[in-house]
Each structure stands twice: as C-alpha cells, then as structure tokens.
Amino acid sequence: xxxxxxxxxxxxxxxxxxxxxxxxxxxxxxxxxxxxxxxxxxxxxxxxxxxxxxxxxxxxxxxxxxxxxxxxxxxxxxxxxxxxxxxxxxxxxxxxxxxxxxxxxxxxxxxxxxxxxxxxxxxxxxxxxxxxxxxxxxxxxxxxxxxxxxxxxxxxxxxxxxxxx
Amino acid sequence: xxxxxxxxxxxxxxxxxxxxxxxxxxxxxxxxxxxxxxxxxxxxxxxxxxxxxxxxxxxxxxxxxxxxxxxxxxxxxxxxxxxxxxxxxxxxxxxxxxxxxxxxxxxxxxxxxxxxxxxxxxxxxxxxxx
Numbered sequence: 001x002x003x004x005x006x007x008x009x010x011x012x013x014x015x016x017x018x019x020x021x022x023x024x025x026x027x028x029x030x031x032x033x034x035x036x037x038x039x040x041x042x043x044x045x046x047x048x049x050x051x052x053x054x055x056x057x058x059x060x061x062x063x064x065x066x067x068x069x070x071x072x073x074x075x076x077x078x079x080x081x082x083x084x085x086x087x088x089x090x091x092x093x094x095x096x097x098x099x100x101x102x103x104x105x106x107x108x109x110x111x112x113x114x115x116x117x118x119x120x121x122x123x124x125x126x127x128x129x130x131x132x133x134x135x136x137x138x139x140x141x142x143x144x145x146x147x148x149x150x151x152x153x154x155x156x157x158x159x160x161x162x163x164x165x
Numbered sequence: 166x167x168x169x170x171x172x173x174x175x176x177x178x179x180x181x182x183x184x185x186x187x188x189x190x191x192x193x194x195x196x197x198x199x200x201x202x203x204x205x206x207x208x209x210x211x212x213x214x215x216x217x218x219x220x221x222x223x224x225x226x227x228x229x230x231x232x233x234x235x236x237x238x239x240x241x242x243x244x245x246x247x248x249x250x251x252x253x254x255x256x257x258x259x260x261x262x263x264x265x266x267x268x269x270x271x272x273x274x275x276x277x278x279x280x281x282x283x284x285x286x287x288x289x290x291x292x293x294x295x
Contacts, residue, residue: 071207074184096214100226101207103214121211 004144005049006090009152015061017093020053020148026084041082046108047073050118054092054104056149058122059141061097067140071101071123078108078116086110090118100124167292173220174285180215181281184208192281199276216284222291229287230279231257235272246270260286 006020024031024041031039051070059068082088092106101123108116125134168176178192185202198204204212213224227233231254234240240250251270255263261278 072211074211096217098226101210101214103211121207121214123207123210 002144004052004148005045006052006148008155009053009056009148010089012057012060012149012152015057015094015097017091018053018057019089019091020049022049022088022090024082024084024086024088028084031084039084041086041088043076043078043081046078046082046088046116047076047118049088050090050092050106050108051120052145053090054094054106054120055122055140056145057092057094058097058102058104060149061094061102062124064138064141064146066124067134067138068102068122069125069140070120072121074103074119074121076116076118080110080113080115082110082115095119167289170285170289173288173292174281176219177216177281177284177288180212180219181284184211184215194280194282194285196281197277198279198281198284202281204279212284216288220288220292222288222295224291227257229260229284235275241272244272246272246275258283260284260290 006022009018009020011017011019026032026039030045031041034040034042055068055070059066062068087110089109089112090106091109092104095103095105097103101121103119103121105119106117107114108118174194178189181187181192181198181202182189185198185204185208187202191202196202198209198212209230213229216222216229217224234246234250234254234257237250240247240253246254251263251267255261258278261283262280263278266274266278
C-alpha cells in the first residue's frame with residue numbers, strides 16, 4: 001500500500017488554500033482490522049489526509065524546495081466517523097507562513113457535511129541545513145505526491161480547453 | 166490606544182493555554198514556558214504564530230526567542246554564558262529578567278529566562294513601538 005491519503009485535489013490556490021478528496025474504500029487493508037465487521041477510517045489517517053493536503057499546499061508555496069514536516073497537531077476534533085463508501089473532503093488554508101514554519105487550519109467534510117477540524121503546524125527542514133541523518137534530496141515531496149498536483153493541473157487544463165472549445 | 170498590561174496578559178494567557186494545552190491558572194507571570202508549562206521546541210514557533218495573530222504584530226526570527234547566542238562559541242564556554250555572551254543576550258532580550266540568571270549563567274538555566282512575563286513585556290514593547 002502507498003502512503004497517500006488523498007485521492008486528488010479539487011481546488012488549489014497557491015500559498016492560500018487547497019481542497020482534496022478521499023474516497024474511503026474496502027480495498028484498504030487496515031479497514032478490515034479497524035474494526036472487524038465494523039470498518040471505520042482511523043481518525044489518525046484523517047489527520048494524515050489533512051496533513052498531506054495542507055503539506056503540499058505549504059510545500060508548493062516554496063516551490064517544493066523545502067522538506068515540509070508535520071511538526072504539531074494544534075487541534076483535531078471530529079464529530080463523526082467515515083466508513084467505506086463515504087467521500088471525505090479536506091479544505092486547508094494557510095494561516096501563517098515564514099521561512100521556518102507554517103500554520104494551517106482546515107475543515108474535514110464527509111459527503112458534503114462538516115465533520116471535523118484539523119489545525120496543523122509544519123516545520124521546514126531546509127536541505128541546506130545539514131541535519132543529521134537526513135537525506136540530501138527532498139524526501140518529503142517525492143513523485144507520488146507531486147503527481148497529485150500534476151493530475152489536478154492537467155484536469156483543470158482539460159476542463160478549461162473543453163469550456164473554451 | 167495601546168491595551169493595558171492586564172489586557173496583554175490576558176491575551177497571552179489565552180495564547181499559551183491554547184498552544185500548550187495547559188490550564189489558565191497555570192499561566193502565571195512567573196511560570197517558565199519550558200519548565201513549568203512543558204513547552205517543546207516546536208511550541209515556540211506555535212506561540213510566535215499565535216502572538217502575531219492575537220496582537221496583529223510581526224515577530225522577526227530570533228527577536229522573542231533568540232537562538233544565536235547558544236550556537237556561538239564566543240558566547241558559551243564550559244556550558245556557561247561568557248560575560249560577552251551575557252551582554253549580547255541582555256541586549257537581545259530587553260524583555261527578559263536576568264536578575265536570577267546572572268548569578269549563575271549556565272546554559273541549562275537559559276530556558277528559565279522565558280517566562281510568561283517575558284512574553285508580556287515583549288508584546289507590550291512591540292505594541293508601543295507600533
């Protein structure tokens with residue numbers, strides 16, 4: 001299984017906000033253990049979905065030159081749970097950003113209805129800083145994450161061409 | 166008009182209870198962020214972001230929580246801040262109370278300089294300058 005917890009972006013405004021969706025499916029192995037006979041998406045993975053949405057938003061604003069690391073969960077509250085067949089939507093906004101870190105706020109919706117809030121802090125681990133045991137290349141924004149954004153841009157391009165004939 | 170010291174304190178208290186998950190009663194003026202309130206390194210960035218938002222101020226890197234003194238060999242010797250280092254630190258942190266630290270300026274006691282009062286002093290100065 002690949003560590004990608006969003007299926008695709010549906011909105012992306014550089015440096016400001018991004019929205020992504022995630023369809024919960026029984027093809028996900030862990031749902032058969034969490035819990036047997038009662039599959040529920042773990043809340044930790046919903047947080048991860050927001051972290052990937054917001055993390056790509058933060059990383060893109062710096063041209064993916066920094067390793068953007070989830071450093072702190074400021075707040076994570078859920079009023080509902082998600083099961084196979086549900087679609088989650090992550091709406092993330094940049095609250096603050098500077099060269100050291102970024103703070104984001106976000107809401108999680110299930111099938112169009114709000115079901116939670118996840119506020120995060122990301123730290124920039126600059127590749128220029130020789131932090132011990134960190135690889136030289138950008139180990140956060142690998143191709144699998146960048147593909148999410150290129151897929152979104154391709155789709156927007158196709159829609160725009162279709163609309164303008 | 167600049168807010169009163171009580172108003173600044175009350176907002177700082179809110180920022181710290183939210184950022185550190187502590188109770189408002191624990192956030193006394195003398196409480197140290199790390200020792201008493203359990204702040205970790207990333208919390209300092211969180212606090213900076215929250216202060217910027219709460220008071221509509223901009224906090225440049227290293228102004229509230231200077232980090233270059235400890236990394237400078239000229240300022241640290243045998244885990245103690247040198248006299249040059251102390252002068253530099255005081256100049257960088259006019260908002261901190263050095264009276265206790267000065268007596269034994271060991272690096273391990275440095276976090277004690279960052280109290281709730283240190284933040285209130287800093288924000289007050291910042292708001293007056295605005």
